[in-house]
Amino acid sequence: MKRFLCLATLALALPVHASNPGLDAMARQQDIPVTELRVFAEVMERIRSAYVEEIDDRTLLEAAIRGMLLDLDPHSAYLTPNEFDDLQVSTSGEFGGVGMEVTMEDGFVTVVTPLDDTPASRAGIQASDIILKIDDTFVKGMTLNEAVELLRGEIGTDVELSVMRDGEDKPRTVTLTRDRIRIQSVRSERLEDSYGYVRVTQFQNNTGRDVQRAIERIRQEQPALKGLVLDLRNNPGGVLGGAVQVADLFLDDGLIVYTQGRDAESRINYGASRGDVIDGLPLVVLVNGGSASASEIVAGALQDHTRAVVVGRRTFGKGSVQTVLPLHEDRALKLTTARYYTPNGRSIQADGIHPDITVNVARVELMETREGIREADLPHHLASGDTPQEGNAPDDLASRDYDLYQALSILKGIHLSRQRAH
Known part of the structure; x- marks a missing residue:
């Protein structure tokens, strides 16, 4: 890696179209693409001299590093000191923001999941929602870290999101008030x-x-x-x-x-x-x-x-x-x-x-049912002979959380099958 950086520095220092036999031989030995490095140097020089606004070399080099990582995968990234601090804070369990985990897909910020009891979850943000704009800024072309920085801010301030959901014809606007995000894991x-x-x-x-x-x-x-x-x-x-x-x-x-x-x-x-x-x-x-x-x-x-x-x-x-x-x-x-x-x-x-x-996504509504006549409804019926038992109170778990209702039903079935097997 150090040799690569040394060659990159030399390539940047040389005239763009110059040839250096010693450098070229070393590049061939180490399989370093000096031609591409010279192109990089030329692009950097053209930006420095012709871009509409003056831009310093440090900013250009950091942008080049970010671009180098951007094409690798959605999770590799260059972290500035603030971003490095944010990463460390996120594993400690408390930070400021709107409360959602996001990733980058096809150039757009996509919600992985809203965190429980946060502004995002309370506003109805769902997994797979695509964020098109943060306030007045389009996220297309941003890095993930840049988008996260826009989502975070002072507690009590608002951030406006343009959100597109699969199956909807047009994006909708959601305003979230930033809060202190305490993750009770x-x-x-x-x-x-x-x-x-x-x-x-x-x-x-x-x-x-x-x-x-x-x-x-x-x-x-x-x-x-x-x-x-x-x-x-x-x-x-x-x-x-x-x-x-x-x-x-x-x-x-x-x-x-x-x-x-x-x-x-x-x-x-x-x-x-x-x-x-x-x-x-x-x-x-x-x-x-x-x-x-x-x-x-x-x-x-x-x-x-x-x-x-x-x-x-x-x-x-x-x-x-x-x-x-x-x-x-x-x-x-x-x-x-x-x-x-x-x-x-x-x-x-x-x-x-x-x-x-x-378990497919579903919403359950409990309906009143009319049951048929039972033995206990007939006049002069015989008692069971056992001590009456109180039935369980009606549970609305199926309507509150259908997935959990199904999981509990499966869990009961496993328990019963084990019990009967013994």
Whole structure:
């Protein structure tokens, strides 16, 4: 790399059409495209001399670096000091903004997922929404980091988005008020009939510990726990270590995930340690198109080990590994260096995790039904002889969250089939 930069510097210093036998010989030996470097030098010189406004060399060189990374993939990026700080803040669990994870697709900013209880989620922003404009600025041609900078701002200020959704004829305008985004990555509750529910919104450094504590609380409240739903819907990913920790909670041994770079020797394995936090109880993992990266690692590992039934819709398919390489002056290079693979060797990249049971998007409305006459309705009927039992209160889970309702139904079915098998 240093030799390449040295040659680039020499090429920039030479007259554009000059030839240097020593430089050319060194370039051939190192397979360095000196002709292209000279073209680069010519373009830079033409911009410096003919562009409508004066522009300094530092700005031009930073723009060249960004352009070099832009054509690689949507996730590689050059990070200025502020952007490097933002990346570090996002893994700590608190930042200012509108509360959505975004990516770049075909030159447009696309929503991966809105974060729970944030301005974006409250305004109805959904996964796969395309952002065309931020305030008065079109995002076409921007880098992802530039778009994120426009989305962030002082708490209490407004940002206006032009949003296009699949199936709609024209974009709509959404105004969001920026807020302090505190990511509580884990929340839990006890569902009906002794079933537990844990939702992970993003993987942070301590997510594994937080999930374990949430399950311990559920088991203290309900010692006779029958099963658990792990909700990873609209989870954009996060820290790899957090995903490995969560998958490890439910596995006794074996491979969780491995990464593979360009070289065969670059493979890194992440394995499970002994101990299942729910002692083998039935487990359902809930996913959708907003489940990406680290959440796909968890779902894929539990699916390959047949430890869980994955329910929902195909996940986002972000299966690449980004390494943050610090540079001088507090800058950094976020570079894609490997791909994620599930224990069975499936690549997550651009394919995602396919659920074992697909639940299509649906909205359920509970309807009143007229039931036929039962034995208990007949005059002078005999009593059952048993102590009357109160029925469960009507539950509107199906209308509130159809995916979760289906996941709970599947979980009940697994529990019943195991119970009857014994």
